[in-house]
Amino acid sequence: MSAGPDTLLTPKQVGDRRAESPHVSMFTRMLLRAAVLRRRRAASALLAMIVAAAVATAMMNLYVDVQAKLRSEFRNYGANVIIVGKDGQALPADALAKVESVLGAKTLAVPFSYAVARTRDGQSVVVVGTDFTRAHQLNHWWKVSHWPDAPNEGLLGMRAASVVLPKASGNRQPFELTFQGKTIQLVPAGMLQTGAGEDSRIYLDQSTFQNWTGVAASTIEVAAIGTGAEVEASIRQLAALLPEADIRPVRQIMEGEANVLNKTRATLYASATLVVLTSALCVLATLIGWVFDRRRDFAIMKALGASERLINGFFAAEAAALGVVGAVLGFFIGIGVAAWIGRANFHAPVVPRFGVFPYVLAGSVAVALISAILPIELLRRVQPAIILRGE
Amino acid sequence: MFPRIVYESFRRQARRKLLAGIAITLGVAVATAMIAVATDIGDKINRELRSYGANLVVTPQEDTLDVEVGGVNLKPPSDGAFLNEADLPKIRGTFWHHNIVGFSPMLPVTVKVSSRLSDLSSPDVTLVGTYFNKSLSFGKEDFSTGVRITHPWWKVSCGGDRESPTCTWPVHDSENVLLGERLAAKLNRKAGDTIEVAGRQLTISGILSTGAAEDDQIVAPLALAQKILGKPGAVRRVYISALTKPQDALAVRDPKTMTPEVYDRWYCSPYVQSIAYQLQEVIPHSHAEQIRQVAQNEGTVLSRIKGLMLLVTLAALFASALAVSAAMATAIFERRVEVGLMKALGAGNLVVSAIFFAEALLLALAGGLVGFSAGALLARQIGRSIFNSQISIEPVLFPIIIALAVFVTFAGSAAAIRRAVKFDPVFALRGEG
Numbered sequence: 001m002s003a004g005p006d007t008l009l010t011p012k013q014v015g016d017r018r019a020e021s022p023h024v025s026m027f028t029r030m031l032l033r034a035a036v037l038r039r040r041r042a043a044s045a046l047l048a049m050i051v052a053a054a055v056a057t058a059m060m061n062l063y064v065d066v067q068a069k070l071r072s073e074f075r076n077y078g079a080n081v082i083i084v085g086k087d088g089q090a091l092p093a094d095a096l097a098k099v100e101s102v103l104g105a106k107t108l109a110v111p112f113s114y115a116v117a118r119t120r121d122g123q124s125v126v127v128v129g130t131d132f133t134r135a136h137q138l139n140h141w142w143k144v145s146h147w148p149d150a151p152n153e154g155l156l157g158m159r160a161a162s163v164v165l166p167k168a169s170g171n172r173q174p175f176e177l178t179f180q181g182k183t184i185q186l187v188p189a190g191m192l193q194t195g196a197g198e199d200s201r202i203y204l205d206q207s208t209f210q211n212w213t214g215v216a217a218s219t220i221e222v223a224a225i226g227t228g229a230e231v232e233a234s235i236r237q238l239a240a241l242l243p244e245a246d247i248r249p250v251r252q253i254m255e256g257e258a259n260v261l262n263k264t265r266a267t268l269y270a271s272a273t274l275v276v277l278t279s280a281l282c283v284l285a286t287l288i289g290w291v292f293d294r295r296r297d298f299a300i301m302k303a304l305g306a307s308e309r310l311i312n313g314f315f316a317a318e319a320a321a322l323g324v325v326g327a328v329l330g331f332f333i334g335i336g337v338a339a340w341i342g343r344a345n346f347h348a349p350v351v352p353r354f355g356v357f358p359y360v361l362a363g364s365v366a367v368a369l370i371s372a373i374l375p376i377e378l379l380r381r382v383q384p385a386i387i388l389r390g391e
Numbered sequence: 392m393f394p395r396i397v398y399e400s401f402r403r404q405a406r407r408k409l410l411a412g413i414a415i416t417l418g419v420a421v422a423t424a425m426i427a428v429a430t431d432i433g434d435k436i437n438r439e440l441r442s443y444g445a446n447l448v449v450t451p452q453e454d455t456l457d458v459e460v461g462g463v464n465l466k467p468p469s470d471g472a473f474l475n476e477a478d479l480p481k482i483r484g485t486f487w488h489h490n491i492v493g494f495s496p497m498l499p500v501t502v503k504v505s506s507r508l509s510d511l512s513s514p515d516v517t518l519v520g521t522y523f524n525k526s527l528s529f530g531k532e533d534f535s536t537g538v539r540i541t542h543p544w545w546k547v548s549c550g551g552d553r554e555s556p557t558c559t560w561p562v563h564d565s566e567n568v569l570l571g572e573r574l575a576a577k578l579n580r581k582a583g584d585t586i587e588v589a590g591r592q593l594t595i596s597g598i599l600s601t602g603a604a605e606d607d608q609i610v611a612p613l614a615l616a617q618k619i620l621g622k623p624g625a626v627r628r629v630y631i632s633a634l635t636k637p638q639d640a641l642a643v644r645d646p647k648t649m650t651p652e653v654y655d656r657w658y659c660s661p662y663v664q665s666i667a668y669q670l671q672e673v674i675p676h677s678h679a680e681q682i683r684q685v686a687q688n689e690g691t692v693l694s695r696i697k698g699l700m701l702l703v704t705l706a707a708l709f710a711s712a713l714a715v716s717a718a719m720a721t722a723i724f725e726r727r728v729e730v731g732l733m734k735a736l737g738a739g740n741l742v743v744s745a746i747f748f749a750e751a752l753l754l755a756l757a758g759g760l761v762g763f764s765a766g767a768l769l770a771r772q773i774g775r776s777i778f779n780s781q782i783s784i785e786p787v788l789f790p791i792i793i794a795l796a797v798f799v800t801f802a803g804s805a806a807a808i809r810r811a812v813k814f815d816p817v818f819a820l821r822g823e824g
Binding site: 062073114126141142163196251260263 | 410414417418421424425428432435436439440442443444447448454456457458459460542543544546600601602603680681682683684685686687688691692695696698699700702703704706707709710711713714717718720721724725769773776777778
């Protein structure tokens with residue numbers, strides 16, 4: 001193409017150059033030349049392909065990952081499984097270790113032990129022993145002014161505080177509690193506000209509580225990660241391991257989560273399907289134009305005696321190549337988009353799922369082939385002479 | 392002449408116009424449906440989040456400490472202050488009453504259960520009086536409320552394997568109660584049995600399963616609990632389920648320190664804090680507070696899902712804009728010969744472009760109209776099949792969608808039209824290019 005009249009080559013020179021260049025079949029050469037010569041149209045077709053593949057990849061990635069993301073979001077609601085001793089009995093001392101061995105280190109299990117103590121003026125108040133580090137992790141919604149860090153410090157529920165600390169002024173004033181004749185002196189570390197039963201209780205460190213009352217943990221609250229079926233499997237496992245305990249799901253949390261998650265998933269699925277269909281439509285529109293645009297190539301090939309099979313194969317190979325290149329480039333862009341959405345919306349990276357790639361590839365090639373075959377079917381009925389005459 | 396060219400172009404090239412029109416219609420339909428779903432998803436998910444239960448609780452101002460371990464109240468029952476049942480319908484009179492999905496009063500009473508079958512020492516059991524699905528009226532408005540709305544995870548079964556026609560939710564003003572499933576197992580009772588509580592023979596109308604403290608309790612109509620306690624009209628606390636807006640910096644500010652304008656804005660936003668404030672205003676001597684476990688978390692979940700849908704909607708809009716542009720570009724590119732002919736006959740670039748833009752406008756209007764209707768149907772279908780409720784399309788969306796369709800069609804055509812106009816008529820007429 002770039003060869004002007006002054007660089008006109010003799011037939012021999014052309015032959016030499018052909019011999020020098022690596023041997024490529026006519027078929028491949030036609031494919032490559034078509035892409036190079038009509039690069040603008042090819043580029044726009046490829047762009048449509050890339051966008052479609054990228055959007056489809058991002059949607060599929062999000063569809064899989066968002067559910068996991070939302071599940072971890074739902075775990076902020078706190079425990080979804082509760083383990084209590086049967087008939088109010090204390091749990092065995094190794095119960096917590098057993099629970100953790102079954103559910104793995106990622107699952108949060110928090111022990112709670114309860115006792116009713118009396119204040120100095122004889123009022124009853126519920127005192128709870130727990131592990132503050134774990135309770136903090138489990139119950140994000142607790143509004144705590146300051147978490148205790150010394151063993152003799154207690155966390156006071158808003159209502160309990162008004163009973164043990166009658167004067168609002170001395171907030172760090174030590175107070176006394178009595179349980180079965182044993183008295184303990186505690187320093188209030190902070191206030192706890194939840195709007196629920198916790199407001200009426202006083203929380204202590206587990207070992208302080210046990211030294212004082214001798215009461216062992218009677219409840220373990222567990223935030224089990226996973227789908228509903230996985231959580232139920234964990235419950236069955238725990239039931240087999242701790243026959244002396246009553247293990248039950250927190251229905252309020254489990255059912256609420258299942259409900260919201262199902263609706264979100266269905267909406268996302270519907271939206272993702274629409275988006276993928278629209279991008280397929282975009283590819284279809286562009287590729288039909290691209291093939292129609294080349295009806296002269298088609299006519300010349302036919303006039304030169306190419307068989308129908310060869311022509312079909314040629315256009316199909318072209319479309320497939322476009323589909324493959326578009327799918328590969330689009331896949332990586334799509335992964336980037338999904339990661340960006342994950343960061344922007346969930347403040348956590350979306351793990352790229354390479355398992356999605358075969359589907360994106362197959363889908364792209366299929367859409368490309370369909371878009372190529374449709375116009376060819378139309379062109380086949382037309383005489384090449386008519387096309388070449390430009391009508 | 393100009394209208395005739397446009398008209399003839401549509402008449403003679405009906406098939407090509409149809410292709411471009413279909414692309415526009417589909418693109419607009421997807422865009423409409425996605426925008427409708429995305430604008431409505433917040434409200435829909437907010438309602439779904441109500442299945443986590445109440446997010447507000449109202450207690451008497453002078454409430455004493457709860458001494459409750461494992462669902463059993465260890466405090467003398469008549470102790471402490473109460474709310475007045477007669478005040479409850481006023482909840483529907485607050486500013487945000489449309490956002491209040493339901494409320495349930497609770498009145499726990501510690502009772503002794505006499506075991507008819509065995510002579511075991513009668514244990515202390517908590518009997519909770521509440522509304523199940525009670526019809527109330529406030530002003531001219533009739534509504535029904537109770538635990539069936541605020542505590543949707545409560546399930547009533549018959550217990551055992553006996554088929555009993557009587558296992559239903561108790562009727563109000565009856566002597567029927569629900570027995571928590573663990574208590575039922577302990578007392579060996581099933582639906583249809585009777586139970587003697589505080590000297591009354593009560594019929595068990597069903598076995599209640601909640602997965603929480605109520606499994607060890609008896610749940611009764613509120614009036615019955617009040618009779619047992621001997622305090623008509625008494626309510627210990629009220630759980631309220633309200634649709635709220637995720638909280639932001641304004642929500643957590645103290646209303647006492649606000650300027651009048653900020654206060655009005657705070658008061659008129661459905662924050663959980665402002666709804667609590669309004670509840671305190673209508674119920675005398677009460678203290679309303681958010682249940683942080685539910686209220687705090689639903690805000691995060693809601694904003695995450697809304698954000699996600701927004702991004703997906705943007706992707707959908709982008710994809711449909713691209714599809715429309717691609718279709719238009721293809722349609723125009725095919726008509727270079729026509730352009731060549733017009734130009735050879737002396738038409739200026741302006742006239743040629745005007746013809747194409749007029750055609751694009753007609754296509755966009757027609758496609759936009761059909762696409763909008765199709766998108767509205769699609770959104771309705773999505774709403775009905777996923778959320779079991781209508782997704783309403785705001786009428787204001789219609790001009791926006793049409794404008795969007797015209798804009799995208801023009802933008803998609805512009806580059807192709809420019810190229811078609813610039814093309815040398817000689818080459819076009821010779822059929823080269």
